[in-house]
Amino acid sequence: MIGQNNQSLQISIILSVFQFFQLLYFPFQIQIRYAWYNQKLSLKIQEFLQYFTILRMLINQSTSLYLMVMYFMISIILLITLLMIILTIQKRLNNQKVIILFLAKSIQFIMSIGFAEILRILLGYLLCKTDQNGNLRMLYLVDQECWVGDYYYHAIFVIISLVLFILVVLVCSQIFTELRNNKKNTFSQREANSYSQKFVYVIFSMTSYSLIQLPKYSICVIVIQNITSFIFFYRIYYKNPFYNQTVQKIWVSISGIVFHTNLMQLMTFLFDHVILQNTMLGWLITCPMIIIILQGRPNHQIDLIKINLARYQSTETIVKDCEYLVDLADSYEKDQSKEIQVLGFLEMHESTCLQSNCAIKINKNLSIKFKENPKYTDIRLILKELINQLYQNGLNKFPQSIDLKIHYSYFLYDHLSEGQKALSELEKAEQLNPDFGQQFQIYQMKKTLEDSFQKSSLGVNTIQYTISNDRNIQFQQNQLKQKIQECSYLMLQFWSQLLEEIPNLTTLQIIGRKVLGSIHQIRKQISIMQKANTFNQFSKKLLCKFSDYVFYIIDTVKFASMNINQQNDEVNFQTKFLDQNQQLGSQDLGLYSQPVIVLELFSNNNQISIVKNINQATCSLLGFSKTDIIGHQIAQLLQTNYSKLHQYVVQSYFASDSQDQLSILPQRQQFFQTKSQYVILTQTSGSIIQTEKGVFQFLRLTKDINYRNFAYIIFNEDGKIENISSSCISILKLDIRKLQLKQLNIQQLFPNLLSNKEIYLSKMSKIIYDFQKSKDKSMTFEDYEKDELNSNGFMGQLFEISEKNTQIKKGDKQQTFGYYLTVEQIETKQAIPSPILKRYQTTKEFTYSLEQRAFIYGIATSLYDSVKGDNENQEESKQKIFIQSRQSSRKQNSLTQNRFQKVYGFDIKTLRLFQGEIKEVTDTNEEEEDQDYIRENTEHPNQEIIINKQQSTKINTQNELIQYLQQISYPAFLRRLVLLNNILILVSFTLSCIMYSTLYITFSKFQNAIELAAASNQRFSSLLKIQSNLQDLRGCNLNIEELEFQIIGENFINVNFLEIQNELSLLLESNNLLTSSDLTINKKYQTYIDQFEEPYIQMFSVDNSHQNFTYSQAVQQLIARALTLNNSHLSKFIDNNEDFHYYLHNSFNSIAKYQYVSQNYYFSNIYSLLDDLDTFENIFFILSSSCLCLIFIFCQLFVRSHQSHLRNIISAFLEIKEQYLKQIVNKIQNFIQLLQTNDEDDVDQFELEQNENQEEHELGELTKNSKKRKSQFSSERENRIKIHIIIVTLLFYSYFCYLYFSSKTIISYTNLLIPLVNITSYIPTQYRLIDNSIKEMLYDANAIIMNELNSVHKMNQMIDQIQTLDAELHILNQQNEHILSTEYIKLFNEIYILNPCAIIIENDLSVTNTSCLTFNNNILDDGLAVAISSFFENACKMIQEYYYYDPNTIYSNLTFNLSSNHKKNYTYNILNTKESNYNRKMQKVFIRICHLSLIKELLNQLNNYFSFLAFQLTLLFMIFCIITVFIYFLIWIPILTNFYFEAQKNLETLTIIPVEYLSKCVQIQEYIQLLKELNQ
16 A cells, blocks of 8 residues: 555645645634734635635535535545455455555545545534524534534534544554655655644644634633644654655745744734734744745754764664665765765774674675675675664664664665565564554565565566575475474374373363464465465475375365466475575574574585584574684584584585585484583584685574484494483483493494394384393493393384485495484383293394384294294293284283283282372273173174264264364353353442442532531521620610720720621521531431421510521521611610510520520431441442352353363363374374485385274274273363452452441541531530620529520539530540541640630731730630630639629729619629620630631541542542453453353364264264254
């Protein structure tokens, strides 16, 4: 797609200019044009810019035209999206040039001039404004009303298309970048984020017009445009995203002018006609200047000196430096200044480079050595080598940089033509978790590399293409062979697991999935080879053999459709041509994962090959370091005989007449010597290359992989053992130290081996040797612990070390350098004497067994022959071996062996450690074989009947098996468990949402309830405060407030009126808050509700008549009278005034007596909320815990049932008989040997042997009825999932517990603080009430307080109660100190212990600092607690003075003569004492202000507490929701999906069963049928 999107410079300029006017239109758009103030000029500019927008044709046109254009744009969006998805899924459509061209041009359109217009049309349909009638109508279409009728459907479709459009454009802007300069596309960009800011600017600008209310918030729109345009300009200016410098300069100017325009609009909007004038004209004048300034900036230059001195500072710097050097390398010949830069750079780099492998220094030395070769003096090549070195050094410093690896891969492909190495770098980058854009770049580059690899047409240089094509064929064939070999080993491991005594089904399942993956890789490789036309006859033959021996895969290959190129069949399999740099460059060998060695060869016979280079894999394989090997002779690595063979091959090469530049060596097996002196067997392949630097050999080493443990012994022609492998320690009890101490001969270990070597080598058969414990103490081998080999059998094979390291055919004459023997340990059984068997007297020698096709060292005659020869002389021998001859004698031999066991050792028990316990192992072979022999003729007919019955449903082909397995669905029980779990998860999540909403609402209710409770006490306090003012005004009216008049004067009256007015405001505020609340209280508190709602409060008038009211109505009555009095004259403040008497009398009696009604009602609301919360929390916790418990149980049950289902599927393999398993394993072993030997004669021999034994195996299997095999199955993955389920359950349970216990904490916290809130807000009323009551008692001895006579006893009782409340206040503060805030504790201490004057002055401006500090002899200096104590003392003193009044006494010391009545004059003088004045001021000012501050701080603490709880709850709930969604959609759903596919994979594993055995084994077909029925 990118390749099709080429764009010339002229087109780029035209599109850029068009986009410039589109971007410039935003500051002049209709919605924001008024911000310029110069309406005339801005209108003309807007009309001009509208020509570049599509709206000019659509504004105020018909709705149908608008919809037609809009849906045309939407269709383009949907079509582009659909084509992108289809091309992603169906990659074969990438060859459709018409589709690609259309998609490329469409994306080019929407990402350039089409983006703003499509977005404007879509958003324009959603943009509405209110008309004169209050109806919403479209901004661009006046006749279309918004959000009515069909508008809803169009709007919904527009919103979906809008989101999809923005997503497509942003994604395309991120992925459609080019990391190399595509000169055909002048609009190509090196990075996407800069140009993407244009889309961000357009999106935010249009969205702000649509969502923000204009012109009220015009500044917000202008600021948004300024911010986004600045970011756009900044990115374009500093990041230089465009490769083409002309396009880069144009877009710098465009972004600069757009930002300048938005900035000038902001300045105009803020300062025009205030500081500036005609700013729009200033904008027009400065625009050309901005363009000149931006165009005049110097081009982006790279400091070449900095590259040499400060290298590798960042990946971005490395990329820029290398790109600049590449540009210099390509253009320096045409520009003299650039040539000078290049030469100076190279000279400086040579002097500053400290690396030993510096490209400049190496080329300089080579140019001296090879003066005639111009490549070492070519500046362009040297500079590119240097750039390559800069990239590699950068990768060494920043190995995790994905961008650097991608840029390096582009450099390798474009400038060094090293596609394979570039592909390797991309694969490394893929492993570093690249982001979406980087993934697309990697995919794009890989696609380019694949296209270049799979190019089918010959280029200009036909020879070069042929070599490249040959390499590709060889590489693909090697890949196929390697994958087939890996699959074969996995198959062998799989079927061998079934031959275990107790097969591990878990291991079987894991290996089975690996086998399926390996088969998938083979099929994928076949598909790649088909597309690349590299599938030849060799590959076809290899697949045929693989299908015959291992897995029937040939049906998946459509050989008829393969276009096999005959020319490729003639091409030699030798295609790995490695150039000189790849061989000699030490940094390049690290790309090879296999061990690699580079040797320098010499024609001189006396000069041995030298190791020039190795990779780390070779060091790991052999145990040497690079310094130990490089520069040394190859004899240090190769075993001595193979070193001679290597030298022979080298001399043969130099002696040959035809010495090609590239000579491919055949694959051979060679022994290399490790640092520990042991040898290892490797498969080597390589080539000899002639270069100007010399002749080199490139070797790849592949370590021999075998599932069996072999020991290797290398000896010379005299039998002298020269080297051994490390496996000889465990097999032969022989190590290298023993070999170094005393020289051994192969005859000491294996007698007669050398004398019969010609026979062994000619037949290439196995040699079986049985060691028995020697009684001859004089044997030389006893020093090497031959006795420890007691009862151990060995099977070996002899090989010759010659020029061809393959199996040697008889008659071939080759130079021999030695021999090696492979030894494998086998188990043998020692024969026990029995009267039934006779034995030959034999000597110890090798005998070739036709039955076993092996040489047997021990007895000369097989057991089968010894049984038949009864008339021959027999004698006991010391060494015997029992070898089964043929399948036909199996039962006879087993019965004979059973008789041996019954005679000797039949009661010996075999104990084994199994799963941590010692258990007896019972041999069931005896019982089974005896029963088989008895039932041989009885069960065979029954078996035939069963086979005939199953003939109709028999599975005969692999395709039938696959189709049948696909019909087996996931078990219904597991599906029901999944459904039940999903329902419970939904219920649990719903409960959490309900609990969250309930708690959140409860927190709000708590705040409101506590505020209402405090407001109830505050309302009563305000009523008493007005009561105090009324008493003072009455005193002023009756002239009995002489002391206050002396202190304040006439202003005392005004002060009281002002205080009434202020207090009325507070009273009305509190009352409105209380009366407007709608409370729902539990029936548990019905008594309080009834008291509050029933009208049993009596309000008395002057004439002693009364009316009943509820408490709230009674308060309303008092408020009405207070309002009347506040507007009355002073003369109205007298007892016979109705309003005055009504307020004063009822506030002292009805309201004061029944104040507890309101208090109980509003505080019972708090306790009701606490009770509801407690009840709800208990119910919720039980329900949520139950749901969570059920989820946990069902999840565990689901995992366990799924595990059982997997076991049931994989257990089908247990139905395969052991004979079939052995046959399958033998065939796979033969195929692996075939891969290793590549000998077609042996393949035919294996096939013949298999066919000979096939009928016998089938007959034996048909007549055998074995018991159900034991197996074990455990899945660590499922166990981990169970643990994860437990963790997730605990996580959710902890969240529910948090909710539960946090609710309990809230209840406890609230229960502790409610009494403190109550007493803090209530106690000021009691101070005021006692003071008012004393004053009323002194004014009128017959006054009634709370419907009782105002007596001295009553006053003392009230003082005692308030003293108790004061003490309780201090106790509650002390007890709750741990939960009270620091601010409240500090405030309380400052008020009660320290000096409260600062707080009093801050809250009451009428109090001065002097008056506060000097009040009552500076009593407030010691805190309010001391002042309150003084308050009580003054109150008691006044009561005491009143109590000691004597009507007969003449009080001549009275200060004021206020009444002719003797007693009243006495009591009025008490009212005018300083004690009375102090108490009055205390309760009206100091106590009131201090407690208002305390209750305000306390309420603020509670509000903050509940707000924090609400915030914490919301935050935790959001986290809970995120975790729940994450766990459900990203863990639970994937687990279900994985479980389902896991079950399908297990079913697919059954396809591994060979079809021929599937059709023969009735039991496994019955098992599969039963499996299908159980899952219905």
